[in-house]
Amino acid sequence: MALMEAREVNVVYVPSSGQRIWSVRDVDLVLEQGEFVGLVGESGCGKSTLGYALTRMLRPPARLEKGVIRFDGVDIGTLGGEELRRQRRNGFALVLQSGMNALNPVRNVEHHFGDILKAHARAGERYPAAAVRRRGAELLGKVGLDAAVLGRFPHELSGGMRQRVSIALALTLEPRMIIFDEPTTALDVIVQKAVIKTIKDLQGENGFTAILISHDLGVVLEATDRVMVMYAGRVVEDQPSKDLVGGLHHPYTEALLRCYADPRADEIHLEGIPGTPPDLSLPQRGCSFAPRCPLVQEICRQVDPPLAPMGHGVAACHVRAPSAAVAREG
Amino acid sequence: MSIVTAVPPPETPGAEVEIRIGPARPMPGPMRFLGRALRTLWSNRKARIGLVILALFIFMAAFAPLIAPHSPTATTFEPYQNPSATNWFGTTGSGQDVFSQMIFGARISLLVGIAAGAMATLLAVTIGLIAGYRPGVIDEGLSFVTNLALVIPGLPLMFILAAYLQSRSVWTIVLVVAFTSWATGARVIRSQASTLRTREFVTSAVFSGEGLFRVVFREILPNMTSLVAGSFFSAATAAVMAEASLEFLGLGDPNTVSWGTILYFAQQQNSLLTGQWVLVFAPGLALALLAMSFTLVNFGVDALSNPRLREK
Amino acid sequence: MRSSVDQASTVPPLVVSGVSKVYTVRGRGKGKVTAVDDVSFTIAPGAAVSLVGASGSGKSTLARMITGSERPTSGSIRFGDLAVEGLHAGGLRKYHSRVQMIFQDPYAALNPLHTVAYTVMRPCQNFLGMSGAQANERVHDLLETVGLTPPTQFVGKLPHQLSGGQRQRVVIARALACDPELIVADEPVSMLDVSLRADVLGLLANLRAKRGLSLLYITHDLLGARVVSDEILVLNQGKVVEQGSTKQVLQHPKHQYTVQLLDAVATPFAVAGTGPTR
Numbered sequence: 001m002a003l004m005e006a007r008e009v010n011v012v013y014v015p016s017s018g019q020r021i022w023s024v025r026d027v028d029l030v031l032e033q034g035e036f037v038g039l040v041g042e043s044g045c046g047k048s049t050l051g052y053a054l055t056r057m058l059r060p061p062a063r064l065e066k067g068v069i070r071f072d073g074v075d076i077g078t079l080g081g082e083e084l085r086r087q088r089r090n091g092f093a094l095v096l097q098s099g100m101n102a103l104n105p106v107r108n109v110e111h112h113f114g115d116i117l118k119a120h121a122r123a124g125e126r127y128p129a130a131a132v133r134r135r136g137a138e139l140l141g142k143v144g145l146d147a148a149v150l151g152r153f154p155h156e157l158s159g160g161m162r163q164r165v166s167i168a169l170a171l172t173l174e175p176r177m178i179i180f181d182e183p184t185t186a187l188d189v190i191v192q193k194a195v196i197k198t199i200k201d202l203q204g205e206n207g208f209t210a211i212l213i214s215h216d217l218g219v220v221l222e223a224t225d226r227v228m229v230m231y232a233g234r235v236v237e238d239q240p241s242k243d244l245v246g247g248l249h250h251p252y253t254e255a256l257l258r259c260y261a262d263p264r265a266d267e268i269h270l271e272g273i274p275g276t277p278p279d280l281s282l283p284q285r286g287c288s289f290a291p292r293c294p295l296v297q298e299i300c301r302q303v304d305p306p307l308a309p310m311g312h313g314v315a316a317c318h319v320r321a322p323s324a325a326v327a328r329e330g
Numbered sequence: 331m332s333i334v335t336a337v338p339p340p341e342t343p344g345a346e347v348e349i350r351i352g353p354a355r356p357m358p359g360p361m362r363f364l365g366r367a368l369r370t371l372w373s374n375r376k377a378r379i380g381l382v383i384l385a386l387f388i389f390m391a392a393f394a395p396l397i398a399p400h401s402p403t404a405t406t407f408e409p410y411q412n413p414s415a416t417n418w419f420g421t422t423g424s425g426q427d428v429f430s431q432m433i434f435g436a437r438i439s440l441l442v443g444i445a446a447g448a449m450a451t452l453l454a455v456t457i458g459l460i461a462g463y464r465p466g467v468i469d470e471g472l473s474f475v476t477n478l479a480l481v482i483p484g485l486p487l488m489f490i491l492a493a494y495l496q497s498r499s500v501w502t503i504v505l506v507v508a509f510t511s512w513a514t515g516a517r518v519i520r521s522q523a524s525t526l527r528t529r530e531f532v533t534s535a536v537f538s539g540e541g542l543f544r545v546v547f548r549e550i551l552p553n554m555t556s557l558v559a560g561s562f563f564s565a566a567t568a569a570v571m572a573e574a575s576l577e578f579l580g581l582g583d584p585n586t587v588s589w590g591t592i593l594y595f596a597q598q599q600n601s602l603l604t605g606q607w608v609l610v611f612a613p614g615l616a617l618a619l620l621a622m623s624f625t626l627v628n629f630g631v632d633a634l635s636n637p638r639l640r641e642k
Numbered sequence: 643m644r645s646s647v648d649q650a651s652t653v654p655p656l657v658v659s660g661v662s663k664v665y666t667v668r669g670r671g672k673g674k675v676t677a678v679d680d681v682s683f684t685i686a687p688g689a690a691v692s693l694v695g696a697s698g699s700g701k702s703t704l705a706r707m708i709t710g711s712e713r714p715t716s717g718s719i720r721f722g723d724l725a726v727e728g729l730h731a732g733g734l735r736k737y738h739s740r741v742q743m744i745f746q747d748p749y750a751a752l753n754p755l756h757t758v759a760y761t762v763m764r765p766c767q768n769f770l771g772m773s774g775a776q777a778n779e780r781v782h783d784l785l786e787t788v789g790l791t792p793p794t795q796f797v798g799k800l801p802h803q804l805s806g807g808q809r810q811r812v813v814i815a816r817a818l819a820c821d822p823e824l825i826v827a828d829e830p831v832s833m834l835d836v837s838l839r840a841d842v843l844g845l846l847a848n849l850r851a852k853r854g855l856s857l858l859y860i861t862h863d864l865l866g867a868r869v870v871s872d873e874i875l876v877l878n879q880g881k882v883v884e885q886g887s888t889k890q891v892l893q894h895p896k897h898q899y900t901v902q903l904l905d906a907v908a909t910p911f912a913v914a915g916t917g918p919t920r
Contacts, residue, residue, distance in 0.1 A: 042835040042836065042837060043806065043835050159697075188696045188697045188698070188862070189696055189862045189863075189903070189906045189907070190696050190902055190903065190906045191696075192906065193905070193906040215835065215836070216836075217836070217910050218907070218909045218910055221910050244910070245910050255837065256836065256837065257910055259836040259837050259839065259840060260836065260865075260909045260910050261865055261909065262865075262909055263864040263865045263867070263868040263892050263904070263907060263909075264892050264893050264904065266889075266893075268865070268868055268869060270839075270840045270843070270865070270869055271840050272837050272838055272839065272840035272841045272844075273837035273838075276805060529750055530745045530746075530747055530750040530751040531750060531751055531752055531753040531754075533711070533743075533745070534743075534745060534751050534752070534753075534761075534813070534816065535753070535764070536738070537709075537738050537742060537743055537765075537817075538738075538761075538764040538765040538768060538816065538819075538820075539735055539738060539739065539764065539765055539768030539769050539820070540764060540768065549753055552753075552755045553753070553754070553755060
């Protein structure tokens with residue numbers, strides 16, 4: 001049985017005034033135990049929102065409008081309060097974007113560990129200071145930090161160290177799935193590489209299922225086994241990571257790849273993607289990428305392409321991955 | 331920004347507005363800004379109640395001669411009377427109609443509250459902005475003065491000043507209250523100005539060749555309006571109470587009629603003992619309501635500056 | 643508008659000599675922090691130079707000293723004959739009319755209460771002494787230049803009505819308004835989506851060619867540096883560890899830190915192992 005199974009996830013953002021924005025639209029996601037999946041896309045594509053939805057971390061005005069989310073067979077979409085909290089123990093965890101924001105500035109690292117251990121302690125479990133320190137040191141060791149960090153406060157740590165502490169905290173309850181939301185975006189470019197390596201090593205050693213959310217395609221391709229490309233709230237492509245660079249892909253993926261280049265090359269050809277993403281407060285008709293797509297056909301403007309097989313994965317494109325179902329209807 | 335307790339963070343800050351590029355609205359003039367502010371305040375339940383109460387008091391004060399059945403100072407009635415058909419709230423020891431006094435009294439309380447509040451806020455903004463924008467010696471000096479003003483107890487200082495000053499007009503009270511209550515606001519405004527000073531748009535303005543005054547008054551201050559408004563309402567609340575305290579202790583102008591003086595005379599004439607509890611209850615309740623209305627509006631102002639506090 | 647032909651004779655070179663910046667840290671852990679350590683380089687008239695390094699390398703501090711926002715502890719910065727480190731209020735203001743800055747965060751660089759027109763107009767009125775109508779016309783020209791067309795659609799907009807890429811263009815338009823000779827761009831695209839970067843970088847390169855202005859490009863993104871600049875300086879902990887022509891340094895890095903930086907730039911192509919040539 002798949003560890004995480006999400007069907008038709010729809011998240012809507014309802015501001016107090018103005019239009020509703022559909023930030024995640026009809027997303028299906030199946031994750032097996034031990035998979036390391038990357039979720040990549042640009043601003044507003046809904047990747048972080050999806051990550052939050054999957055871990056039940058959405059807060060008003062965002063809400064899960066539709067969709068079933070099953071974690072290890074349990075429908076977590078309807079869980080609340082204590083039951084949901086219990087899921088976080090040995091269940092799933094979320095590592096946030098900026099270590100500084102996730103850590104309490106007036107408490108030291110040891111206190112953070114103690115907080116988690118005590119909050120989720122089962123009946124009869126006690127966590128005196130020594131036990132907290134022991135477990136804390138053990139977890140810090142896993143992310144490559146010295147036990148001395150336990151006594152430090154967040155502002156005394158560098159950005160990279162803070163992020164590692166966040167990751168160590170996420171590991172405390174031995175989750176079976178961890179979602180990393182842009183773990184390296186706020187970090188220095190050299191530290192980024194080190195932190196991604198740590199994450200990749202951890203995932204390999206501990207075998208937890210992981211989702212890495214990032215806008216940086218390079219980071220995602222380097223760390224993950226499988227990558228899902230999101231655009232305008234939809235998943236437009238789902239491929240094994242190593243297959244993503246060569247060959248044909250969804251036009252958006254291809255356009256995205258053209259935005260990158262190797263700075264060491266003799267000749268650099270850098271492109272952007274003309275146009276802007278669609279306004280998600282308006283109902284979408286047809287493929288959302290159609291206005292900006294170099295391969296656009298008439299059908300693209302009428303019918304929203306479903307995910308259909310392409311290469312070793314799937315893609316939502318009438319041209320690159322024509323769907324049998326659509327062909328039958330049309 | 332606390333990521334865990336809020337909407338999932340946009341992938342880049344402000345990304346939620348990346349999605350929508352709406353029609354351009356003309357640059358809001360001050361009147362339009364006020365209109366928009368009032369509308370936002372109105373949408374907040376607490377602020378709405380506050381605005382209604384405040385409006386009632388303002389109406390009462392503005393149309394006092396028309397609303398009050400009698401003159402507040404005319405000593406034509408039987409003294410020490412309980413509430414009756416002619417005197418809804420009874421009469422004072424000098425035979426004045428308490429109800430009319432209450433209506434006219436709103437004028438003084440509102441006047442002092444708003445005027446002293448405004449003056450205190452003006453002082454706070456001036457000192458706070460200068461201290462916040464100019465770090466170094468100027469900031470140190472002004473912060474020292476602010477801290478000094480904060481440490482000295484306001485009310486006792488007020489009493490001393492009021493007792494010392496020769497004239498006892500309402501404007502004396504306004505000045506005394508204003509000069510003793512600017513410090514809290516100054517502290518807050520300085521802190522905010524100091525934060526805004528390092529924002530990139532301020533640096534950008536300096537690079538655009540803007541001089542000191544324009545940077546402070548056209549770049550920084552407009553981004554602090556809700557803070558200043560909040561500061562004003564807090565100061566006004568304090569001013570209303572301070573004025574009443576001064577009057578109650580007999581340090582005010584004995585010739586004016588205000589809620590504080592009603593309490594003063596009620597105290598002098600032992601109204602509770604004579605069973606005329608209305609003379610204590612009415613002004614007390616009115617003062618509490620007025621102060622509360624300012625505070626309630628302040629809730630709305632908080633919501634203006636922090637959209638997350640806005641109610642659905 | 644200057645053209646690149648007579649440009650070479652009017653834009654002075656920027657000469658940074660032995661510049662250092664040392665901060666004294668008060669409080670716990672007293673000591674001195676050397677943000678910039680004896681840096682020297684020259685920006686030739688009309689040239690584009692990149693300063694690359696990770697955060698904490700001192701590049702932002704150096705940028706602030708070059709634009710006059712901070713004073714070096716030692717060393718000199720000369721823009722032609724002008725001694726930048728000695729400038730005060732009036733002189734500094736005049737300096738801003740010649741050396742402008744493009745900021746990193748398009749969401750913080752624009753006052754949320756001012757329209758595009760106001761923001762871009764102010765330098766025209768302050769430095770060029772234009773009247774309202776003249777400045778307005780110039781605003782339209784500038785918006786066209788940065789690709790915000792039609793200008794009439796954008797003049798009345800407030801920042802929150804614009805996308806990140808559009809805001810950054812407004813920031814560039816504002817920097818160009820006073821016809822500067824040198825532009826210091828501090829990570830202008832790092833907060834933009836990848837799909838928007840090429841356009842903004844292209845715009846910068848274009849402006850440089852057309853107007854003949856000098857460009858100091860500060861970034862940690864080596865690709866941007868390669869696209870925009872001819873010369874590159876690699877900074878590590880306040881010191882220049884390598885410098886030279888951009889292509890040369892990136893293809894044949896000599897210093898270990900440069901190698902580290904190159905290594906850290908994980909592009910999809912590097913990952914695929916297709917090597918330096920595409």
